[in-house]
Amino acid sequence: MNTNFLTQFMTFQQLLQRDWYLFKQTYVHKLKMALYWVLLSILITKLFLPSMGLQNYAPFVLISSAISYGFFIAMQNAVTMVEDITGNQAILYELSLPIPQWLIFFKFTLSTMLQSLIISLSIIPFGLMLIMDVHAFPDFSYIKFIAIFACSSIFYGSFALIFTSVLKNMHQIDNVWLRIIFPLWYLGCFQFPWKTLYEISPTLAYLDFLNPLTFIMEGGRSATIDSAGSLPFALCCIMILCYAAISCFAGIYSMKKRLDCL
Amino acid sequence: MFQTIFLELNVFLKLLKRDLKIFSNNAIDNYINTMCWVLLSLIVYQFIMPKMGLNFKGDFLLVSCVISKTFFGIMDNVTNIVADLGENKTISYDMTLPISHTLLFIKIAISNAIYTCLLSLLVLPMGKLLLWNYLHFPHFNIIKFFIIIFVSSLFSGFFSLFIISITKSIMHIEDIWSGIIHPLFALGGFNFTWKVMLTVSPFLAYVNLFNPVMYMFEGMRGATLDPTLSLPFWTCITMLILFSVPMGYIGVYLLKKRLDAI
Secondary structure, three states: OHHHHHHHHHHHHHHHHHHHHHHHHHHHHHHHHHHHHHHHHHHHHHHOHHHHOOOOOHHHHHHHHHHHHHHHHHHHHHHHHHHHHHOOOOHHHHHOOOOOHHHHHHHHHHHHHHHHHHHHHHHHHHHHHHHOOOOOOOOOOHHHHHHHHHHHHHHHHHHHHHHHHHOOOHHHHHHHHHHHHHHHHHOOOOOOOHHHHHHHOHHHHHHHHHOHHHHHHHHHHHHHOOOOOOOOHHHHHHHHHHHHHHHHHHHHHHHHHHOOOO | OHHHHHHHHHHHHHHHHHHHHHHHHHHHHHHHHHHHHHHHHHHHHHHHHHHHOOOOOHHHHHHHHHHHHHHHOHHHHHHHHHHHHHOOOOHHHHHOOOOOHHHHHHHHHHHHHHHHHHHHHOHHHHHHHHOOOOOOOOOOOHHHHHHHHHHHHHHHHHHHHHHHHHOOOHHHHHHHHHHHHHHHHHHHOOOOOHHHHHHHOHHHHHHHHHOHHHHHHHHHHHHHOOHHHOOOHHHHHHHHHHHHHHHHHHHHHHHHHHOOOO
């Protein structure tokens, strides 16, 4: 039994190592793509939006963009997986390895989680350099910062599985993007604090608790720019992990069903 | 000679008709997606962002959304064509038809322009229907509105040709998004006007005069919002037409080279 467990563990580790190796090769490119988007948004926010009425909004955009970028990494990985499932089906090889099949999907979750975490964290120093304000993050807490990025990455990794199971083929990508991903991201307090939404419509604000990204964004802001005005940090972390667990179980179940696994 | 011209024109129209049929097959999905996006953007910018201090509301955002659709609308077809050039090359069949290759590539641009025009035409009425009492356009000029959509779509169509010609493979589409499309769009003035840019940074504002997307945004604001906010309408139209020529020319030239066309 121990040998069996060891074999499974070794296989799992090797697969994860392979993903890590592939990620290392594309890391600089992925970071570059992320920085194009984030830095440009910060530049516009810092330079032009004050004249449109939004003062000191750049740190807000930086933390929202950095912490939500993992969502897009998860999407990219999910799209690659769907492309494979509907095309070459290289995943069939992985499913034939001496390892429980659910572990293959869990490996995908873990790998996406690590990628999201690394890219998201890498964005922050570049963003801060552009903002050029030592007080950009007045409520910065190192422990909270690492904790919220880790929790959000765990969620993104799990959500990538849900996304993969929802996306039947590449033709549906626009539908899934505009009807699921964009609303989650846009209404998930990316551009505004939850408190503002509550002042406008308490019903909508409470409904927004069904959106995991609300907790991610609020947690991110609580750890950096506004701990008093955001939702309680611990609540954000707990809710994110709950959503991650649900996504992980549901994702593995749907993927097993989709690929006729044992 | 007239017979040849007539034949080429006939093939050109038949191919356009085929493309429009494909568009009509996906029209409902496309309009639902557009509506989701417009509705969410309007909710956020009409009700939430003004609370954060932003001094423009849904009307400003809605006209920006029209141009966003005109500009981004081309990317669906760009992705499909780039994927086709890399794999199936169904374009090879079109190239055997009795139509000059230049005209065939111009057909791609026109087809993309019609596609994006049909999508963006409905954005403003959709938004107005959704938030009837909140959106006011006292300076709305319907003729200018149609002209700017038509010219912007035409520019987008020829720009799509340029993008197709420089995108080596589907793997590079993300680079194009991050390196060309997003910077042009974000600096084009989705949420600020050129005059704001001029006040903040005259240098950047003058550099931005080389950004065709800026003329799309400014022209649309000139046609629908207070014309004193934006650059002169007819300057925008002239500049967009001027930008369309090199985009089309370079696009056709590079595509002919890439596909060994005659």
